[in-house]
Amino acid sequence: MRQVKMTRDSFHVFQANARNALKQSEQVPSILICAGTGCIAGGAMKIYDNLKTECEKRGLPVYVGLKHDTDAEKSLHVKMSGCHGFCEMGPLVHIEPMGVMYIHVKPEDCHEILEKTVLGGEIIDRLVYHLDGVAYPGRRTSLLQEAASGGAGELRQQRCRGH
Numbered sequence: 001m002r003q004v005k006m007t008r009d010s011f012h013v014f015q016a017n018a019r020n021a022l023k024q025s026e027q028v029p030s031i032l033i034c035a036g037t038g039c040i041a042g043g044a045m046k047i048y049d050n051l052k053t054e055c056e057k058r059g060l061p062v063y064v065g066l067k068h069d070t071d072a073e074k075s076l077h078v079k080m081s082g083c084h085g086f087c088e089m090g091p092l093v094h095i096e097p098m099g100v101m102y103i104h105v106k107p108e109d110c111h112e113i114l115e116k117t118v119l120g121g122e123i124i125d126r127l128v129y130h131l132d133g134v135a136y137p138g139r140r141t142s143l144l145q146e147a148a149s150g151g152a153g154e155l156r157q158q159r160c161r162g163h
Helices: 008-027 037-041 044-058 107-119 143-149 152-161
Strands: 030-034 076-081 093-096 100-102 129-131 134-136
Touching (some): 037 044, 044 076, 100 107
Antiparallel strands (some): 030 093, 093 100, 129 134
16 A cells, blocks of 8 residues: 655645544434344344334335435435444444434334334433433443533433433
8 A cells, every 4th residue: 555645735635524524424314233243143133124124114215335425325324333342232223313322122123213213313211221220321421421420310311211
């Protein structure tokens, strides 16, 4: 592979393009199904197939890819992803840009996930991680950050109950 020396100006163009691509990807709804070994063994491939089938039944355009250049690429994404590092809770399904992570997902949960969360914006409490009676629907905030912020757990708990 040949190395190309970048000028300051070409680097700024590259940086602006990368920021734009990231911003676009954050606005595209995505369902990410963990494809780590543990999640695959737990049925992640069937979850992937069921979610795609549920989308097809509703006539929802589904795009599988990495770039977001055309309108077709801005439709709902259903993707297999690498290991999320929470294997004992798998199969895992992440819904973006909501930042919701579902644990112990079963193929029969796919209809409800698509209806309630993807299309309705509602969090399904029974599928989120719970610790000491507190629900943690998102993966963006760690348990330590929740505990340190004081009260954030209650806020997330209310969010799960739809309050």
